[in-house]
Amino acid sequence: MEGEIQRQILSVVPRKNPPEGKGALGVMISAYPYLTTEKCSMTNVQCSIGALEQGFKSTKIWIDRVFEGLRGIGGSLVRGKAPEGVSGPFGIYQLTDTVAAYGWLPILELLAILSINLAVFNILPIPALDGGRMFFVGLEWLMQKRIPAETEQKINSWGMAFLITLMVLVSLQDVIRLGVMERIF
Incomplete structure:
Protein backbone atom coordinates (compact mmCIF):
# COMPACT_ATOMS: atom_id res chain seq x y z
CA MET A 1 0.00 0.00 0.00
CA GLU A 2 1.35 3.38 -0.91
CA GLY A 3 0.04 6.86 -0.31
CA GLU A 4 -0.71 9.14 2.57
CA ILE A 5 0.50 8.18 6.03
CA GLN A 6 -2.42 6.78 7.97
CA ARG A 7 -3.03 4.04 10.47
CA GLN A 8 -4.61 0.91 9.01
CA ILE A 9 -5.28 -2.57 10.31
CA LEU A 10 -4.67 -5.33 7.80
CA SER A 11 -4.89 -9.10 7.94
CA VAL A 12 -2.08 -10.87 6.12
CA VAL A 13 -1.16 -14.48 5.51
CA PRO A 14 2.51 -15.32 4.93
CA ARG A 15 3.30 -17.23 1.73
CA LYS A 16 4.87 -20.65 2.13
CA ASN A 17 7.05 -20.28 -0.96
CA PRO A 18 7.58 -16.59 -1.71
CA PRO A 19 8.94 -15.63 -5.14
CA GLU A 20 12.69 -15.04 -5.49
CA GLY A 21 13.71 -11.76 -3.85
CA LYS A 22 10.31 -11.27 -2.19
CA GLY A 23 9.44 -11.70 1.46
CA ALA A 24 6.88 -14.10 2.86
CA LEU A 25 4.40 -11.24 3.28
CA GLY A 26 5.42 -9.24 0.24
CA VAL A 27 5.56 -6.14 2.43
CA MET A 28 8.23 -3.47 2.41
CA ILE A 29 8.37 -0.97 5.25
CA SER A 30 10.40 2.04 4.24
CA ALA A 31 10.86 5.72 4.93
CA TYR A 32 11.34 5.92 1.17
CA PRO A 33 7.96 4.95 -0.33
CA TYR A 34 9.23 5.61 -3.85
CA LEU A 35 11.68 2.71 -3.51
CA THR A 36 10.43 -0.70 -4.46
CA THR A 37 12.00 -4.11 -4.51
CA GLU A 38 11.81 -4.01 -8.30
CA LYS A 39 14.94 -2.79 -10.00
CA GLY A 85 17.30 23.70 15.43
CA VAL A 86 20.07 25.79 13.87
CA SER A 87 23.35 23.97 13.32
CA GLY A 88 26.77 25.02 12.18
CA PRO A 89 29.66 22.83 11.08
CA PHE A 90 29.85 20.86 14.34
CA GLY A 91 26.12 20.10 14.36
CA ILE A 92 26.16 19.16 10.68
CA TYR A 93 29.12 16.85 11.30
CA GLN A 94 27.31 15.14 14.18
CA LEU A 95 24.11 14.79 12.15
CA THR A 96 26.03 13.38 9.17
CA ASP A 97 27.76 10.88 11.46
CA THR A 98 24.39 9.77 12.85
CA VAL A 99 22.72 9.56 9.43
CA ALA A 100 25.66 7.60 7.97
CA ALA A 101 24.71 4.64 10.17
CA TYR A 102 21.52 4.25 8.10
CA GLY A 103 23.26 3.87 4.75
CA TRP A 104 23.96 5.81 1.59
CA LEU A 105 20.39 6.80 0.72
CA PRO A 106 19.81 8.85 3.90
CA ILE A 107 23.23 10.47 3.36
CA LEU A 108 22.20 11.52 -0.15
CA GLU A 109 18.92 12.85 1.21
CA LEU A 110 20.79 14.83 3.89
CA LEU A 111 23.10 16.29 1.22
CA ALA A 112 20.04 17.34 -0.78
CA ILE A 113 18.47 18.94 2.30
CA LEU A 114 21.69 20.83 3.09
CA SER A 115 21.88 22.02 -0.53
CA ILE A 116 18.28 23.24 -0.39
CA ASN A 117 19.00 25.06 2.89
CA LEU A 118 22.02 26.78 1.37
CA ALA A 119 20.11 27.70 -1.78
CA VAL A 120 17.23 29.26 0.18
CA PHE A 121 19.61 31.10 2.52
CA ASN A 122 21.59 32.37 -0.48
CA ILE A 123 18.53 33.99 -2.07
CA LEU A 124 17.57 35.87 1.09
CA PRO A 125 18.02 39.63 0.62
CA ILE A 126 21.12 39.76 2.81
CA PRO A 127 23.94 41.96 1.50
CA ALA A 128 26.97 39.94 0.32
CA LEU A 129 24.73 37.05 -0.80
CA ASP A 130 23.12 36.53 -4.20
CA GLY A 131 19.76 37.57 -2.75
CA GLY A 132 21.34 40.84 -1.61
CA ARG A 133 22.63 41.43 -5.12
CA MET A 134 19.18 40.70 -6.57
CA PHE A 135 17.76 43.23 -4.10
CA PHE A 136 20.21 45.90 -5.29
CA VAL A 137 19.42 45.15 -8.95
CA GLY A 138 15.68 45.40 -8.21
CA LEU A 139 16.17 48.64 -6.30
CA GLU A 140 18.21 50.12 -9.15
CA TRP A 141 15.51 49.08 -11.60
CA LEU A 142 12.79 50.73 -9.49
CA MET A 143 14.80 53.93 -8.98
CA GLN A 144 16.00 53.92 -12.61
CA LYS A 145 19.53 54.78 -11.48
CA ARG A 146 22.59 52.94 -10.22
CA ILE A 147 23.45 52.79 -6.57
CA PRO A 148 26.96 54.21 -6.10
CA ALA A 149 29.53 51.40 -6.00
CA GLU A 150 30.99 52.77 -2.76
CA THR A 151 27.57 52.62 -1.05
CA GLU A 152 26.94 49.08 -2.27
CA GLN A 153 30.42 48.03 -1.11
CA LYS A 154 29.83 49.44 2.39
CA ILE A 155 26.45 47.71 2.66
CA ASN A 156 27.97 44.43 1.45
CA SER A 157 30.77 44.79 4.02
CA TRP A 158 28.16 45.13 6.77
CA GLY A 159 26.33 42.13 5.34
CA MET A 160 29.54 40.08 5.37
CA ALA A 161 30.24 41.15 8.97
CA PHE A 162 26.70 40.04 9.89
CA LEU A 163 27.21 36.66 8.18
CA ILE A 164 30.56 36.05 9.88
CA THR A 165 29.07 36.99 13.26
CA LEU A 166 26.14 34.65 12.61
CA MET A 167 28.53 31.81 11.67
CA VAL A 168 30.56 32.33 14.85
CA LEU A 169 27.44 32.43 17.06
CA VAL A 170 25.94 29.31 15.46
CA SER A 171 29.27 27.48 15.80
CA LEU A 172 29.51 28.51 19.47
CA GLN A 173 25.95 27.30 20.02
CA ASP A 174 26.99 23.95 18.48
CA VAL A 175 30.08 23.74 20.69
CA ILE A 176 28.01 24.38 23.82
CA ARG A 177 25.07 22.14 22.85
CA LEU A 178 27.24 19.22 21.74
CA GLY A 179 29.70 19.52 24.62
CA VAL A 180 32.68 19.77 22.27
CA MET A 181 34.86 21.60 24.81
CA GLU A 182 34.16 18.99 27.52
CA ARG A 183 35.37 16.26 25.16
CA ILE A 184 38.57 18.14 24.35
CA PHE A 185 39.53 19.09 27.92
Missing part, protein backbone atom coordinates in the same frame (compact mmCIF):
# COMPACT_ATOMS: atom_id res chain seq x y z
CA CYS A 40 14.77 0.54 -11.76
CA SER A 41 16.94 1.36 -14.71
CA MET A 42 17.45 4.42 -16.86
CA THR A 43 15.69 2.60 -19.70
CA ASN A 44 12.57 2.11 -17.59
CA VAL A 45 10.77 5.38 -18.41
CA GLN A 46 8.02 4.91 -15.84
CA CYS A 47 10.57 4.37 -13.09
CA SER A 48 12.63 7.41 -14.15
CA ILE A 49 9.56 9.65 -14.31
CA GLY A 50 8.51 8.44 -10.86
CA ALA A 51 11.96 9.26 -9.49
CA LEU A 52 11.88 12.75 -11.02
CA GLU A 53 8.37 13.34 -9.69
CA GLN A 54 9.42 12.23 -6.20
CA GLY A 55 12.52 14.43 -6.39
CA PHE A 56 10.44 17.51 -7.19
CA LYS A 57 7.91 16.68 -4.44
CA SER A 58 10.66 16.21 -1.85
CA THR A 59 12.40 19.42 -2.91
CA LYS A 60 9.17 21.42 -2.54
CA ILE A 61 8.52 19.90 0.90
CA TRP A 62 12.03 20.80 2.09
CA ILE A 63 11.88 24.33 0.67
CA ASP A 64 8.62 24.83 2.60
CA ARG A 65 10.25 23.44 5.76
CA VAL A 66 13.24 25.76 5.38
CA PHE A 67 10.94 28.78 5.17
CA GLU A 68 8.96 27.50 8.19
CA GLY A 69 12.26 27.19 10.05
CA LEU A 70 13.30 30.70 9.07
CA ARG A 71 9.97 32.04 10.39
CA GLY A 72 10.57 30.16 13.64
CA ILE A 73 14.08 31.56 13.92
CA GLY A 74 12.77 35.08 13.29
CA GLY A 75 10.11 34.58 15.96
CA SER A 76 12.72 33.35 18.46
CA LEU A 77 14.96 36.34 17.79
CA VAL A 78 12.03 38.77 18.18
CA ARG A 79 11.23 37.15 21.56
CA GLY A 80 14.91 37.45 22.55
CA LYS A 81 15.52 33.71 22.61
CA ALA A 82 18.28 31.74 20.94
CA PRO A 83 16.84 29.91 17.93
CA GLU A 84 16.67 26.13 18.23
Whole structure:
Protein backbone atom coordinates (compact mmCIF):
# COMPACT_ATOMS: atom_id res chain seq x y z
CA MET A 1 0.00 0.00 0.00
CA GLU A 2 1.35 3.38 -0.91
CA GLY A 3 0.04 6.86 -0.31
CA GLU A 4 -0.71 9.14 2.57
CA ILE A 5 0.50 8.18 6.03
CA GLN A 6 -2.42 6.78 7.97
CA ARG A 7 -3.03 4.04 10.47
CA GLN A 8 -4.61 0.91 9.01
CA ILE A 9 -5.28 -2.57 10.31
CA LEU A 10 -4.67 -5.33 7.80
CA SER A 11 -4.89 -9.10 7.94
CA VAL A 12 -2.08 -10.87 6.12
CA VAL A 13 -1.16 -14.48 5.51
CA PRO A 14 2.51 -15.32 4.93
CA ARG A 15 3.30 -17.23 1.73
CA LYS A 16 4.87 -20.65 2.13
CA ASN A 17 7.05 -20.28 -0.96
CA PRO A 18 7.58 -16.59 -1.71
CA PRO A 19 8.94 -15.63 -5.14
CA GLU A 20 12.69 -15.04 -5.49
CA GLY A 21 13.71 -11.76 -3.85
CA LYS A 22 10.31 -11.27 -2.19
CA GLY A 23 9.44 -11.70 1.46
CA ALA A 24 6.88 -14.10 2.86
CA LEU A 25 4.40 -11.24 3.28
CA GLY A 26 5.42 -9.24 0.24
CA VAL A 27 5.56 -6.14 2.43
CA MET A 28 8.23 -3.47 2.41
CA ILE A 29 8.37 -0.97 5.25
CA SER A 30 10.40 2.04 4.24
CA ALA A 31 10.86 5.72 4.93
CA TYR A 32 11.34 5.92 1.17
CA PRO A 33 7.96 4.95 -0.33
CA TYR A 34 9.23 5.61 -3.85
CA LEU A 35 11.68 2.71 -3.51
CA THR A 36 10.43 -0.70 -4.46
CA THR A 37 12.00 -4.11 -4.51
CA GLU A 38 11.81 -4.01 -8.30
CA LYS A 39 14.94 -2.79 -10.00
CA CYS A 40 14.77 0.54 -11.76
CA SER A 41 16.94 1.36 -14.71
CA MET A 42 17.45 4.42 -16.86
CA THR A 43 15.69 2.60 -19.70
CA ASN A 44 12.57 2.11 -17.59
CA VAL A 45 10.77 5.38 -18.41
CA GLN A 46 8.02 4.91 -15.84
CA CYS A 47 10.57 4.37 -13.09
CA SER A 48 12.63 7.41 -14.15
CA ILE A 49 9.56 9.65 -14.31
CA GLY A 50 8.51 8.44 -10.86
CA ALA A 51 11.96 9.26 -9.49
CA LEU A 52 11.88 12.75 -11.02
CA GLU A 53 8.37 13.34 -9.69
CA GLN A 54 9.42 12.23 -6.20
CA GLY A 55 12.52 14.43 -6.39
CA PHE A 56 10.44 17.51 -7.19
CA LYS A 57 7.91 16.68 -4.44
CA SER A 58 10.66 16.21 -1.85
CA THR A 59 12.40 19.42 -2.91
CA LYS A 60 9.17 21.42 -2.54
CA ILE A 61 8.52 19.90 0.90
CA TRP A 62 12.03 20.80 2.09
CA ILE A 63 11.88 24.33 0.67
CA ASP A 64 8.62 24.83 2.60
CA ARG A 65 10.25 23.44 5.76
CA VAL A 66 13.24 25.76 5.38
CA PHE A 67 10.94 28.78 5.17
CA GLU A 68 8.96 27.50 8.19
CA GLY A 69 12.26 27.19 10.05
CA LEU A 70 13.30 30.70 9.07
CA ARG A 71 9.97 32.04 10.39
CA GLY A 72 10.57 30.16 13.64
CA ILE A 73 14.08 31.56 13.92
CA GLY A 74 12.77 35.08 13.29
CA GLY A 75 10.11 34.58 15.96
CA SER A 76 12.72 33.35 18.46
CA LEU A 77 14.96 36.34 17.79
CA VAL A 78 12.03 38.77 18.18
CA ARG A 79 11.23 37.15 21.56
CA GLY A 80 14.91 37.45 22.55
CA LYS A 81 15.52 33.71 22.61
CA ALA A 82 18.28 31.74 20.94
CA PRO A 83 16.84 29.91 17.93
CA GLU A 84 16.67 26.13 18.23
CA GLY A 85 17.30 23.70 15.43
CA VAL A 86 20.07 25.79 13.87
CA SER A 87 23.35 23.97 13.32
CA GLY A 88 26.77 25.02 12.18
CA PRO A 89 29.66 22.83 11.08
CA PHE A 90 29.85 20.86 14.34
CA GLY A 91 26.12 20.10 14.36
CA ILE A 92 26.16 19.16 10.68
CA TYR A 93 29.12 16.85 11.30
CA GLN A 94 27.31 15.14 14.18
CA LEU A 95 24.11 14.79 12.15
CA THR A 96 26.03 13.38 9.17
CA ASP A 97 27.76 10.88 11.46
CA THR A 98 24.39 9.77 12.85
CA VAL A 99 22.72 9.56 9.43
CA ALA A 100 25.66 7.60 7.97
CA ALA A 101 24.71 4.64 10.17
CA TYR A 102 21.52 4.25 8.10
CA GLY A 103 23.26 3.87 4.75
CA TRP A 104 23.96 5.81 1.59
CA LEU A 105 20.39 6.80 0.72
CA PRO A 106 19.81 8.85 3.90
CA ILE A 107 23.23 10.47 3.36
CA LEU A 108 22.20 11.52 -0.15
CA GLU A 109 18.92 12.85 1.21
CA LEU A 110 20.79 14.83 3.89
CA LEU A 111 23.10 16.29 1.22
CA ALA A 112 20.04 17.34 -0.78
CA ILE A 113 18.47 18.94 2.30
CA LEU A 114 21.69 20.83 3.09
CA SER A 115 21.88 22.02 -0.53
CA ILE A 116 18.28 23.24 -0.39
CA ASN A 117 19.00 25.06 2.89
CA LEU A 118 22.02 26.78 1.37
CA ALA A 119 20.11 27.70 -1.78
CA VAL A 120 17.23 29.26 0.18
CA PHE A 121 19.61 31.10 2.52
CA ASN A 122 21.59 32.37 -0.48
CA ILE A 123 18.53 33.99 -2.07
CA LEU A 124 17.57 35.87 1.09
CA PRO A 125 18.02 39.63 0.62
CA ILE A 126 21.12 39.76 2.81
CA PRO A 127 23.94 41.96 1.50
CA ALA A 128 26.97 39.94 0.32
CA LEU A 129 24.73 37.05 -0.80
CA ASP A 130 23.12 36.53 -4.20
CA GLY A 131 19.76 37.57 -2.75
CA GLY A 132 21.34 40.84 -1.61
CA ARG A 133 22.63 41.43 -5.12
CA MET A 134 19.18 40.70 -6.57
CA PHE A 135 17.76 43.23 -4.10
CA PHE A 136 20.21 45.90 -5.29
CA VAL A 137 19.42 45.15 -8.95
CA GLY A 138 15.68 45.40 -8.21
CA LEU A 139 16.17 48.64 -6.30
CA GLU A 140 18.21 50.12 -9.15
CA TRP A 141 15.51 49.08 -11.60
CA LEU A 142 12.79 50.73 -9.49
CA MET A 143 14.80 53.93 -8.98
CA GLN A 144 16.00 53.92 -12.61
CA LYS A 145 19.53 54.78 -11.48
CA ARG A 146 22.59 52.94 -10.22
CA ILE A 147 23.45 52.79 -6.57
CA PRO A 148 26.96 54.21 -6.10
CA ALA A 149 29.53 51.40 -6.00
CA GLU A 150 30.99 52.77 -2.76
CA THR A 151 27.57 52.62 -1.05
CA GLU A 152 26.94 49.08 -2.27
CA GLN A 153 30.42 48.03 -1.11
CA LYS A 154 29.83 49.44 2.39
CA ILE A 155 26.45 47.71 2.66
CA ASN A 156 27.97 44.43 1.45
CA SER A 157 30.77 44.79 4.02
CA TRP A 158 28.16 45.13 6.77
CA GLY A 159 26.33 42.13 5.34
CA MET A 160 29.54 40.08 5.37
CA ALA A 161 30.24 41.15 8.97
CA PHE A 162 26.70 40.04 9.89
CA LEU A 163 27.21 36.66 8.18
CA ILE A 164 30.56 36.05 9.88
CA THR A 165 29.07 36.99 13.26
CA LEU A 166 26.14 34.65 12.61
CA MET A 167 28.53 31.81 11.67
CA VAL A 168 30.56 32.33 14.85
CA LEU A 169 27.44 32.43 17.06
CA VAL A 170 25.94 29.31 15.46
CA SER A 171 29.27 27.48 15.80
CA LEU A 172 29.51 28.51 19.47
CA GLN A 173 25.95 27.30 20.02
CA ASP A 174 26.99 23.95 18.48
CA VAL A 175 30.08 23.74 20.69
CA ILE A 176 28.01 24.38 23.82
CA ARG A 177 25.07 22.14 22.85
CA LEU A 178 27.24 19.22 21.74
CA GLY A 179 29.70 19.52 24.62
CA VAL A 180 32.68 19.77 22.27
CA MET A 181 34.86 21.60 24.81
CA GLU A 182 34.16 18.99 27.52
CA ARG A 183 35.37 16.26 25.16
CA ILE A 184 38.57 18.14 24.35
CA PHE A 185 39.53 19.09 27.92
